[in-house]
Amino acid sequence: MSKTHVTTKVNGDEVEFxxxxxxxxxxxLRDRLNLxxxxxxxxxxxxxxxxxxxxxxxxxxxxxxxxxxxxxxIGTVEGIATGEELHPLQRKFIEYAALQCGIxxxxxxxxxxxxxxxxxxxxxxxxxxxxxxxxxxCTGYDKIIRAxxxxxxxxxxxx
Amino acid sequence: xxxxxxxxTGFKYVGTRPDRPDGLDKVTGRAKFGAxxxxxGMLHAAIKRSPHAHARIVKIDxxxxxxxxxxxxxVTRADFATGIEGEFGNILExxxxxxxxLYDGHAVAAVAATSALIxxxxxxxxxxxxxILPHVTDVDAAMQAGAPVIREGAADSSVPEGLHPNIxxxxxxxxxxxxxxxxxxxxxxxxxxxxxxxHQGYIEPHACLGTLGTDGxxxxxxxxxxxxxxxxxxxxxxDVETSQLRxxxxxxxxxxxxxxxxxxxxxxxxxSRKANRPVKLVMTRAEVFKASGPTSSTSMDVxxxxxxxxxxxxxxxxxxxxGGAFPGAPCEMTAMCAFAPYDLKHVHQxxxxxxxxxxxxxxxxxxxxxxxxxxxxxxxxxxxxxxGLDPIDTRLKNAxxxxxxxxxxxxxxxxxLVETLEAAKAHxxxxxxxxxxxxxxxxxxxxxNHGGETxxxxxxxxDGSAQVAVGTPDIGGSRASMALMAAEVLGIPYEDxxxxxxxxxxxxxxxxxxxxxxxxxxxxxxxxxxxxxxxKLCARAAAKWGIPEDAVYWEDGYAKPSGPNAGEFEPLHIxxxxxxxxxxxxxxxxxxxxxxxxxxxxxxxHIVDAEVDPETGKTSVVRYTVVQDAGKAVHxxxxxxxxxxxxxxxxxxxxNEEYIYGEDGRLQNAGFLDYRIPVASDLPMIxxxxxxxxxxxxxxxxxxxxxxxxxxxxxxxxNAVSAAAGVRMRQLPMRPSRILEALESAxxx
Amino acid sequence: MVDVxxxxxxxxxxxxxxxxxxxxxxxxxxxxxxxxDYPALGPTLDAGxxxxxxxxxxxxxxxxxxxxxxxxxxxxxxxxG
Numbered sequence: 001m002s003k004t005h006v007t008t009k010v011n012g013d014e015v016e017f018x019x020x021x022x023x024x025x026x027x028x029l030r031d032r033l034n035l036x037x038x039x040x041x042x043x044x045x046x047x048x049x050x051x052x053x054x055x056x057x058x059x060x061x062x063x064x065x066x067x068x069x070x071x072x073x074i075g076t077v078e079g080i081a082t083g084e085e086l087h088p089l090q091r092k093f094i095e096y097a098a099l100q101c102g103i104x105x106x107x108x109x110x111x112x113x114x115x116x117x118x119x120x121x122x123x124x125x126x127x128x129x130x131x132x133x134x135x136x137x138c139t140g141y142d143k144i145i146r147a148x149x150x151x152x153x154x155x156x157x158x159x
Numbered sequence: 160x161x162x163x164x165x166x167x168t169g170f171k172y173v174g175t176r177p178d179r180p181d182g183l184d185k186v187t188g189r190a191k192f193g194a195x196x197x198x199x200g201m202l203h204a205a206i207k208r209s210p211h212a213h214a215r216i217v218k219i220d221x222x223x224x225x226x227x228x229x230x231x232x233x234v235t236r237a238d239f240a241t242g243i244e245g246e247f248g249n250i251l252e253x254x255x256x257x258x259x260x261l262y263d264g265h266a267v268a269a270v271a272a273t274s275a276l277i278x279x280x281x282x283x284x285x286x287x288x289x290x291i292l293p294h295v296t297d298v299d300a301a302m303q304a305g306a307p308v309i310r311e312g313a314a315d316s317s318v319p320e321g322l323h324p325n326i327x328x329x330x331x332x333x334x335x336x337x338x339x340x341x342x343x344x345x346x347x348x349x350x351x352x353x354x355x356x357x358h359q360g361y362i363e364p365h366a367c368l369g370t371l372g373t374d375g376x377x378x379x380x381x382x383x384x385x386x387x388x389x390x391x392x393x394x395x396x397x398d399v400e401t402s403q404l405r406x407x408x409x410x411x412x413x414x415x416x417x418x419x420x421x422x423x424x425x426x427x428x429x430x431s432r433k434a435n436r437p438v439k440l441v442m443t444r445a446e447v448f449k450a451s452g453p454t455s456s457t458s459m460d461v462x463x464x465x466x467x468x469x470x471x472x473x474x475x476x477x478x479x480x481x482g483g484a485f486p487g488a489p490c491e492m493t494a495m496c497a498f499a500p501y502d503l504k505h506v507h508q509x510x511x512x513x514x515x516x517x518x519x520x521x522x523x524x525x526x527x528x529x530x531x532x533x534x535x536x537x538x539x540x541x542x543x544x545x546x547g548l549d550p551i552d553t554r555l556k557n558a559x560x561x562x563x564x565x566x567x568x569x570x571x572x573x574x575x576l577v578e579t580l581e582a583a584k585a586h587x588x589x590x591x592x593x594x595x596x597x598x599x600x601x602x603x604x605x606x607x608n609h610g611g612e613t614x615x616x617x618x619x620x621x622d623g624s625a626q627v628a629v630g631t632p633d634i635g636g637s638r639a640s641m642a643l644m645a646a647e648v649l650g651i652p653y654e655d656x657x658x659x660x661x662x663x664x665x666x667x668x669x670x671x672x673x674x675x676x677x678x679x680x681x682x683x684x685x686x687x688x689x690x691x692x693x694x695k696l697c698a699r700a701a702a703k704w705g706i707p708e709d710a711v712y713w714e715d716g717y718a719k720p721s722g723p724n725a726g727e728f729e730p731l732h733i734x735x736x737x738x739x740x741x742x743x744x745x746x747x748x749x750x751x752x753x754x755x756x757x758x759x760x761x762x763x764x765h766i767v768d769a770e771v772d773p774e775t776g777k778t779s780v781v782r783y784t785v786v787q788d789a790g791k792a793v794h795x796x797x798x799x800x801x802x803x804x805x806x807x808x809x810x811x812x813x814x815n816e817e818y819i820y821g822e823d824g825r826l827q828n829a830g831f832l833d834y835r836i837p838v839a840s841d842l843p844m845i846x847x848x849x850x851x852x853x854x855x856x857x858x859x860x861x862x863x864x865x866x867x868x869x870x871x872x873x874x875x876x877x878n879a880v881s882a883a884a885g886v887r888m889r890q891l892p893m894r895p896s897r898i899l900e901a902l903e904s905a906x907x908x
Numbered sequence: 909m910v911d912v913x914x915x916x917x918x919x920x921x922x923x924x925x926x927x928x929x930x931x932x933x934x935x936x937x938x939x940x941x942x943x944x945d946y947p948a949l950g951p952t953l954d955a956g957x958x959x960x961x962x963x964x965x966x967x968x969x970x971x972x973x974x975x976x977x978x979x980x981x982x983x984x985x986x987x988x989g
Contacts, residue, residue, distance in 0.1 A: 022276055031275075036195040037188020039412070041362040042444040046831035049362055077188035086186065094182035097796045100635055100804065102185030103192055103363040103412025131839040135831060137360045137413050138635075139800055140807030141839040316951035317917055330984060332915035334926075359989075416989025491984035507916075522989035568913055568981035572963035607986050610967060673989055754969045856964065866989055 008069040010035065011079025019066040025059075026050045028066035029076060037077035037106045041135065048134030051107035052076045058114040060133075077106035080113060088151045088158075089113055096147035100138035108134045112148050120156055124149060167791060167853040167860040171715075172646040176796045177653045179639045181410070193366030193382030193409045198437035201368070202231055204430050205278035206423070206440075207268040207285045208450065209260030212294035212516040212824025213307065216260060219268055220286040227284060229277040232434035235268045239429060240398035247395050249485045253519045254396065254425050260289065261309060261484035262516050263825040264449025271430035271438045294516040294824040298481035299458045301325045301515045309484050309514040325514045330491035332567050333475075333507035340473025340505030344464025348541050352534040354873070354891040355817035356456040356481070359523045360808070360836045363412020364442040365451055369427035371397065373435065377404040377428060382411045384418040384632055385671025390663045396425040397432070404428075407662040408632040415634075415808070416522030417452050419671045448829035452521020453818055455480040455488040461497070461534040465542045469553040473505035474498050474566070478531060481513050482520040488512040492527030492607075496870070497535050498566035499605040500576055500762060501557045506566045516824050522673060524805060525606040525866035529812065529873050533891065536602040536874030541887065550601040550878075551584045551764075559762075575788030575852030575862075576603065576762035582848050583764040588784040593768060597781060598882025600767045604870025608863035609674025610755040610856075614667035615684035617645065617692050617749040621741075623716075623734030625649060625692075627685055628661035630669025631677045635865055636797035640678045641685045643793050644859065648689035650716035651733055667752050675863025678793055679758050679854070684751040686858050692749030699743050700731045757856015761863060763787035765806065765871035769879035773902060776895030778814050778880050784846040790854040790862030802868045803845040809872020811837045813880075817892050910938060910974055913981040921948035935959045936970030938980065956985035 003018040010033060017032045024043075029035045029052070038061055041047035045060040052061045053075035080087045089109055092098070099105040108131060115122060115130045122130070127148050128141070136144060184190040209216075221233040236255045243251050256265045268285050272278040293307040300306055302323050314327045322329075341347050367381035377399065383389050386406040394401040411418060427440040442451065458479040464472040476497045482488025490510030498506050543550045558580060559565060561573050580603070583589060593599055616628045627645050631637065638658040646653045670676070697711040700718035704711070704727075712721045717730040740747050768782040785802040792798040815835040819827045828834045853860025873891060881887045884898060886905040909929040914922065922928055930941035938959065942949050959966045960981040966972045967986055974980060 020274075020276055027275070030194075031197075034197075035188070036191070039192065039363065040194065040441075041364070041412075042831050044444065044830055044832065047362055047444075077186075081187055086183075090186040093186050094178050097176075097179065097636070097800055099182070099185050100797075100800055101361070101363070101411060101413045102181065102190055103361075103410075105185050106188045109186060125840075128840040128842075132841075133838070135362055135836060135838060137362055137415070137808070137836060138804045140803035140837075140845050141842055142803045142845045143796075143800060145839065145844070315955060317955075319920075329917060330915070331917035419989065489987060492987065495984070522987055524989040526987055526989050567983060568915060569960035569965075569983070570963050570979055607965060609986055612968070674986065754967075756964060756966045756969050756972060758965065758967075760965075 004067045006067055006070045008072050008074060010074045011076060021065065021067055023066045024062050025064040025066050025069055026061035029061060035076055035078050039103055039106060048111060049104050049107040051110040051134065053110060053114055058111055075110065077109055080109055087113065088155055092147040092151040096143045098139065098143040098147035104134060104136045108136065108144060116152055116155060120152060122152060170647060172643045172653055173793050173859055174795065176794060177639065179636055180642060180658060181638060190410045192363055192412050194441045196368040196380045196409065198368060201437045201439055202271040202273060202434055203275040203278045204269055204271045204427055204438050204440040205282045206266045206426060207282045207287065209256065209265040209267055210263060211260055211289055211291055212263050212296065213292040214260045214289035215292060216256060216258060216267060217288040217290050221268060223284040224270055224281040227277065227281050229273040230270060230281045231436065232271040232430045233268060234426065234429045234433060238433065239396050239425065243395060247392060250392055250421055251396050253485060254422060262518050264446065264518060266450065269426045269430060271434050296515050296517050296820040296824055298456055298479050298513050298515065301481065301513050302479065309516060313486055313514060326511050327486040327514055328490060328512035330494050330510040332494065334564065335505030337473040337475045337505045337507045341464040343472040345467045346542060346545055347462065347464040348538050349460065349462035350538055350889055352459040352461065352537065352889050354457045354530045354533060356453040357812045357816040358448055358453045358834065359415035359417030361413025361415060361417055364444060364447045365423050366441040367424045367427050368437060368439045369424060369431050370437040371428040371432040373432065375399040375403050379404060379406045379424060379428065380409055381406065381424050382409045382418060384411065384414040384634060384673055386632065387630065387663050387668045388671050389421055389424055392421045393425050393428055397428055405662055405664045408660050411632050411634055415524045416526060416673060419522050419673045420452065422451050444831065445829040448834060449826050450518055453518060454523035454526065455482050455520050457530045459530065459534040461538050463538045463542060465546060467546055469548045469556045471501055471503060471557045474503055476508045476535065479511040479513055480527065481515045481517065483517040484514055485519040486512055486514065488520050489527035493531045495567040496528035496605050497531035500559055500603040501566065502559050502563040503566055508566065524808065524869040528604065528606050528870045529809060532602055532604045532870045533873035533877060537877050537889065540878040551580055554603055555580050573852060573855060574760060574762060575850055578850045578852050579762055579764040579786045579788055582850050583766055583786045586766065586784055586786065586848060588766050588782060588846065596883060597768050597770045598879045600769065600875040600878030600882060602765055602871035602874035602878060604763045604867055605760065606675065606867040606870055607760050608679065608758040609676040610680045610758045611670030611674065611676050612668050612754050613680040613684045614669055614752040615681060615688045615750065616666055617688040619692060619737045619747045621737050623651065623732065623737045624655040625651065627656060627658045628665055629658060629681045629685065630661055630666045631672040631681045632660055634672050635801055636794060637677045637681065639797060640682060640793040644682050644685050645689045648686055648693060649733065650714065675865040676758060679857055679861050679863050680755045682793065682861055683755050683857055684753065687751035688749040690749065691751060692747055695747050696733060696736050699736050699740065702743065704728045757854065759790050759854025759856055759862035761788050761867040763867045763871050765875040767875040767879040769876060769883050771880055771883040771898060776898035778893060778898065780810055780843055780876065783843055784848065785868060786848040786850060787864065787867055788850045788852050788862060789864045790857065791851055791860035792849045793861060795849055798849055798864050799847040801864045802847045805868025806845050806872050807837050807842055809869045810842065810876060813873045813876040813891055813893060815892050815894060910976055910978060910980055912938060912942065915982060918949065918952060922946055932974060934970060934974060935961065935966050935972045938974055958983045958985050
């Protein structure tokens with residue numbers, strides 16, 4: 001099958017790739033662009049491990065085709081830190097032990113960053129419902145929720 | 160084993176909460192999991208699976224697939240070793256079907272191609288002719304006369320004569336005279352309980368990248384809880400020498416027992432050998448559900464007698480476990496754990512391992528124990544309710560303690576059940592008022608824990624820092640725990656120690672990360688390896704000072720002269736010794752290889768408040784408290800994480816999760832949408848209380864903590880739901896429809 | 909002689925006894941003696957057992973010492989998740 005040429009921006013950098021029209025954005029990120037931070041936990045949009053932002057909107061990259069990335073701005077976990085400075089969420093996730101195995105962590109970080117950008121002062125319930133599409137099997141979510149709430153408080157103070 | 164360093168208090172590093180060493184990699188997306196490996200020339204593989212629950216494989220035609228452009232290899236059972244018996248034979252049969260497909264999703268062939276898309280298309284082009292056979296997926300049905308026989312001759316010598324051939328193992332134990340015990344009781348309750356199979360539900364599907372040459376040498380990267388086991392199994396299934404296959408464990412995206420065995424790795428290697436190229440194989444989520452290990456489903460009968468004062472007079476249980484199309488359902492674990500929390504004069508337990516047309520069950524966190532606790536603790540709850548007794552006081556009255564006889568035979572060593580019950584009773588949760596519509600449930604739980612073959616190597620660097628190579632994949636933060644224990648012995652900062660999970664070529668055999676053994680066994684080995692290095696450091700100091708080795712002791716990272724030499728010499732810092740080690744005798748390393756046999760058992764008590772909506776039947780867990788004996792919490796935050804994670808998995812098992820099979824024997828909910836594990840909005844915060852009753856079998860008192868936390872939730876939630884709904888729930892999961900049915904039949908009744 | 913308690917599923921194999929006496933100073937010697945003196949237990953021992961010595965579960969080590977007054981109980985081999 002002939003491949004399609006796609007130009008897009010990932011974490012601010014312009015990238016080009018050729019992809020089969022059947023490949024998902026997740027396939028492209030991982031197999032063509034060497035960005036393996038987004039994970040495939042289900043391939044059906046149920047687990048959120050592949051969460052990325054597309055033009056600022058949170059999406060499951062396993063549910064979007066690679067060719068649809070044309071002209072878009074993609075944000076992945078690899079783009080969350082700024083140089084050597086971690087995003088406050090990344091720092092707090094380490095501090096709170098809000099991860100165990102870490103397979104869901106990239107998706108949860110991308111998702112919570114998107115939450116805090118639109119809702120800087122979320123309630124616990126808002127955080128829980130926002131993250132209801134990001135499955136974690138290790139933690140019982142307790143430490144994740146605490147880390148997110150504390151990050152939100154810290155970011156509000158700093159702004 | 161002499162435990163020179165035994166201490167349970169006065170720690171400097173153990174018991175603190177530093178950041179995890181794998182934290183930065185995991186929050187930046189750098190951590191490399193099973194599917195994150197690539198190799199030059201790599202092929203992608205896919206597996207052809209049976210759509211039938213039970214069928215004879217008449218013919219497999221791979222010619223169309225082989226003819227496709229980009230397809231480099233196709234394998235079937237003919238590409239694997241022959242004549243393998245026992246458990247490895249079962250694993251081979253599960254990895255690639257032989258004469259029969261034994262369950263929906265059973266692998267029958269596999270393809271390697273230049274892209275994942277081509278591999279998937281090629282799988283569709285493989286034509287398999289089946290002769291469909293009658294199937295059975297229910298444990299009780301599989302035991303009945305006339306049930307389809309999964310495999311003749313699979314039963315072992317433990318099974319009494321005259322039972323159905325699907326009953327493949329049998330276990331019976333106990334002591335006293337239960338009928339006499341029941342005669343002493345004021346109230347005897349007997350109930351029937353059912354639990355459905357659940358999946359470990361790790362978010363990372365099984366994934367591997369394998370290379371195997373025609374010279375018999377291979378490299379394998381995979382997500383596993385035990386890469387030495389993978390090495391051993393793959394070598395046997397591919398008929399290569401074990402040592403020629405080097406296996407490296409990736410970061411592991413959850414295991415919970417489900418990655419203690421082998422599903423796809425031999426397939427990738429067989430394809431690689433045939434194509435002479437590296438092959439990557441990653442399961443889809445549907446494949447994970449259909450063809451990797453769920454836990455057993457169960458059918459259980461439990462009968463318990465109690466006096467008015469709460470004394471349990473006798474207990475009896477029959478536990479039937481369905482383990483899929485292979486022997487191995489942990490019926491003996493279920494039976495042994497069932498009444499373990501209680502000091503019983505008369506007790507009797509029976510376990511059946513039953514085969515069905517389902518996937519081969521795999522271990523799931525305290526395999527077999529949670530179901531037993533569900534049945535037993537539910538009956539105890541009913542007895543307490545009917546006799547007007549406090550559930551914690553009643554459990555305390557009957558609790559197993561040091562010196563009492565366990566239900567499965569031996570006398571207990573030092574255990575911490577009473578301490579967990581007392582801490583639960585003292586917890587504010589236990590006395591907090593409940594709102595209308597809410598109910599509170601209590602349950603105890605028990606797990607054995609394990610030691611196992613362990614090898615650790617520790618090497619000091621010139622700057623006085625240390626590298627520790629352990630062989631147990633880090634499934635719960637164990638690299639941090641190992642570093643803390645090494646820091647404690649060496650007397651150097653936690654940050655100066657780097658712990659790596661070594662590949663199979665680097666250390667001696669390490670048993671799988673299972674049985675909650677890692678912090679216990681690899682921890683003990685790390686302590687011993689560090690002590691070995693300390694001894695060598697002291698010897699170097701002694702040589703420098705010209706005094707006997709035993710006149711030097713180690714404290715806080717320094718070699719110090721003792722006895723008559725005390726004060727004679729300036730203490731030597733570890734870095735002073737290692738800086739010159741090349742010239743004073745060579746590299747300084749410590750190592751330890753053994754099979755530690757002092758794993759301490761672990762008990763827990765959970766408190767749950769649940770609210771049931773009578774309109775919809777939906778249950779909300781509104782408050783949850785875990786109290787568990789950790790022996791000694793090396794990194795308390797990660798211990799809490801284990802407690803919380805086990806509780807959350809138990810909540811899923813109790814309320815939502817189940818394997819649903821259709822009449823056709825096919826799995827109907829092979830995805831996370833229809834197999835619903837708890838999501839963030841389903842759960843409350845989960846409070847934890849770490850009780851520390853030191854394990855005498857570990858230098859620092861550590862007990863395994865990973866598994867016990869999933870033992871009490873099923874029963875604790877069932878007890879809370881039953882109290883809230885006003886009707887006893889005896890079948891899991893307690894999904895809304897089931898609760899509504901129970902409420903309706905209670906009204907009708 | 910060491911008294912080795914058996915789980916009740918094994919008792920039919922040793923004429924209904926709930927324990928048997930064998931010679932041995934280690935777990936390995938005990939298991940060998942059981943195999944020799946009570947061949948009917950062979951398949952069970954081959955399938956894998958743990959030996960509980962004075963409350964300590966010995967899962968695999970054959971060298972663990974056993975004394976004549978030790979409490980020794982056979983147990984099905986443990987598996988974990």
